Amino acid sequence: MSVLVYTENWDGLFKKQSFELVSYASAVAGMMNTKVTALSIGKVDAEELGKLGNWGAEKIINAVSDELTVFDSQAYTGIIADIARAEGSKVIIFSNNISGKALAPRLSVRLKAGIGAGVSKLPLSIEPFTVYKRTYSGNAFAHLVINSDVKILTLAQNSFDLTEKPTGAVPETINVSIDSSPVRTVVTDRVQQTGKILLTDAEIVVSGGRGMKSPDNWGPLVELASLLNAATACSRPVSDEGWRPHEEHTGQTGKMIAPNLYIAVGISGATQHLAGVSSSKYIVAINNDKDAPIFEAAQYGIVGDALKILPKLVDAVKGLKK
Amino acid sequence: MKILVCISNVPDTTTKIKFADGNTSIDTAGIQWVINPWDELSLTRALELKDDQANGVKSVTVAHVGPASSEPTIRKALAIGADDAIRINASASDAYYTAFQLAEVIRKEGFDMIICGIESSDFNGSAVGGMVAEFLGIPSVSSVSGIRFEGGSPLLTREIDGGRETVKVTAPFVAIVQKGIAKEPRIASMRGIMTARTKPVKVYEPVAADSLTTVAGFEKPAPRAACRYIDPENPAQLIDLLQNEAKVI
Numbered sequence: 001m002s003v004l005v006y007t008e009n010w011d012g013l014f015k016k017q018s019f020e021l022v023s024y025a026s027a028v029a030g031m032m033n034t035k036v037t038a039l040s041i042g043k044v045d046a047e048e049l050g051k052l053g054n055w056g057a058e059k060i061i062n063a064v065s066d067e068l069t070v071f072d073s074q075a076y077t078g079i080i081a082d083i084a085r086a087e088g089s090k091v092i093i094f095s096n097n098i099s100g101k102a103l104a105p106r107l108s109v110r111l112k113a114g115i116g117a118g119v120s121k122l123p124l125s126i127e128p129f130t131v132y133k134r135t136y137s138g139n140a141f142a143h144l145v146i147n148s149d150v151k152i153l154t155l156a157q158n159s160f161d162l163t164e165k166p167t168g169a170v171p172e173t174i175n176v177s178i179d180s181s182p183v184r185t186v187v188t189d190r191v192q193q194t195g196k197i198l199l200t201d202a203e204i205v206v207s208g209g210r211g212m213k214s215p216d217n218w219g220p221l222v223e224l225a226s227l228l229n230a231a232t233a234c235s236r237p238v239s240d241e242g243w244r245p246h247e248e249h250t251g252q253t254g255k256m257i258a259p260n261l262y263i264a265v266g267i268s269g270a271t272q273h274l275a276g277v278s279s280s281k282y283i284v285a286i287n288n289d290k291d292a293p294i295f296e297a298a299q300y301g302i303v304g305d306a307l308k309i310l311p312k313l314v315d316a317v318k319g320l321k322k
Numbered sequence: 323m324k325i326l327v328c329i330s331n332v333p334d335t336t337t338k339i340k341f342a343d344g345n346t347s348i349d350t351a352g353i354q355w356v357i358n359p360w361d362e363l364s365l366t367r368a369l370e371l372k373d374d375q376a377n378g379v380k381s382v383t384v385a386h387v388g389p390a391s392s393e394p395t396i397r398k399a400l401a402i403g404a405d406d407a408i409r410i411n412a413s414a415s416d417a418y419y420t421a422f423q424l425a426e427v428i429r430k431e432g433f434d435m436i437i438c439g440i441e442s443s444d445f446n447g448s449a450v451g452g453m454v455a456e457f458l459g460i461p462s463v464s465s466v467s468g469i470r471f472e473g474g475s476p477l478l479t480r481e482i483d484g485g486r487e488t489v490k491v492t493a494p495f496v497a498i499v500q501k502g503i504a505k506e507p508r509i510a511s512m513r514g515i516m517t518a519r520t521k522p523v524k525v526y527e528p529v530a531a532d533s534l535t536t537v538a539g540f541e542k543p544a545p546r547a548a549c550r551y552i553d554p555e556n557p558a559q560l561i562d563l564l565q566n567e568a569k570v571i
Binding site for chain 2: 074096101102103105106108109110113114115117118128134136137138140141142143144145146147148155184185186187188190192193194196198200201204228246252253255275278281282284285295296298300301303304305308309311312316317320
């Protein structure tokens with residue numbers, strides 16, 4: 001028996017969310033009196049792998065295969081299923097991110113394991129296995145009972161604190177065969193942003209809406225974001241107008257994010273927008289309409305002209321840095 | 323090429339969610355049901371692909387797992403432009419059960435491209451598309467933000483962390499789509515609404531399948547503390563509070 005956690009790597013490196021995931025897996029394993037095995041697919045060096053042991057992974061497996069050069073959900077599922085069976089894993093944990101959403105459903109069918117998707121807390125109980133999950137785009141939370149022998153959870157990002165628990169586990173690298181699930185995905189082109197904080201990784205996000213009035217007014221917003229080490233985002237009308245790139249659109253049909261701090265500038269806070277940002281730990285609203293719904297979701301608010309307030313915020317943050 | 327779009331019906335996004343039966347179910351009284359936003363965009367893109375005859379799309383079918391009461395959602399999809407529809411006469415009790423039913427029908431009817439939205443806005447499970455592919459043993463491509471044809475075969479754009487890839491897979495396959503797939507959902511025309519009435523809806527009875535999960539209860543999100551307002555003449559106070567009270571910067 002074990003808890004298996006799939007720790008994705010990005011060109012051989014982990015992120016903070018990888019360690020949060022291991023911390024979470026370790027806490028679940030504690031509730032079940034069992035141990036955590038961490039699995040990463042694709043070459044990661046021993047030093048990087050060893051970091052997973054700082055957060056409670058008692059066994060660290062790096063599965064590598066020469067045939068795996070692109071992300072193929074069938075081939076990856078095959079590897080994870082084989083290792084889950086070999087480890088006797090009863091709970092398998094993914095991040096609720098791009099790869100977690102691609103792999104968890106396939107693995108669910110292969111292992112006949114029910115999924116709790118987007119959980120944001122430890123299980124409410126182990127017997128029956130009950131998890132707390134977001135539903136109705138954040139307007140309700142369900143107590144979901146998973147009745148199958150094996151369970152799969154995907155953890156909402158930024159929902160569990162890092163908990164240090166060094167194990168000294170020594171990573172093992174294994175060569176895997178993907179004969180049973182051959183790669184059928186061909187990647188013909190790839191575009192990658194570099195040197196920018198990714199919206200889904202950012203701990204602070206500064207986001208602009210129609211209240212910014214024109215794409216020419218984004219200067220101070222971008223400056224504030226850069227001073228705070230934050231990513232920039234926008235509301236749907238702004239991306240639809242082409243004022244900002246589509247990658248920045250946060251909201252129900254855009255990106256779902258859960259940073260520690262979300263600063264909404266000139267965003268009224270339509271239900272669809274809030275659905276994408278309501279899991280943020282703190283929301284700051286800056287809007288000239290005191291009745292805007294964003295103030296209901298915010299802990300801190302300033303009613304006023306965003307374009308006048310932004311430069312003052314920039315100055316205040318510069319003051320901090322001195 | 324035959325395209326299938328899987329559609330779910332969900333409460334309109336602005337619905338105020340209320341619970342019933344001792345918080346174990348959703349009170350459906352007064353709920354306005356709509357096609358799940360991602361599924362509506364999927365259907366729109368499928369129809370756009372069919373409009374360009376060079377792509378060789380023969381038909382666009384929609385499939386839905388739900389009781390007869392969800393028929394208006396299906397008719398709406400037909401009014402928007404789907405050629406025909408399949409309804410599996412069962413309540414979609416969980417993702418595993420729903421995907422099992424869809425896979426069974428897809429096996430019987432045969433489709434080349436199956437499009438599913440990334441998630442339904444009610445259960446937020448992000449599971450059915452990948453499960454259908456696995457039940458059928460066919461490839462799935464997730465986080466798809468674009469589908470186009472080149473030389474008669476589909477090319478998919480998928481989002482990756484901080485970028486995107488162009489991907490080719492052999493048909494049949496499942497595309498699990500998200501933001502970007504189509505700009506705006508297509509609106510039903512008057513003619514579309516008229517013809518939708520006579521378009522065929524094939525009803526299948528469900529096959530025996532398990533549900534792996536059950537909802538024991540619902541709760542409302544914890545209420546947020548009331549907003550604390552800061553003097554617009556002194557925004558520096560906000561930075562001070564974020565640093566010393568919230569401790570987030």
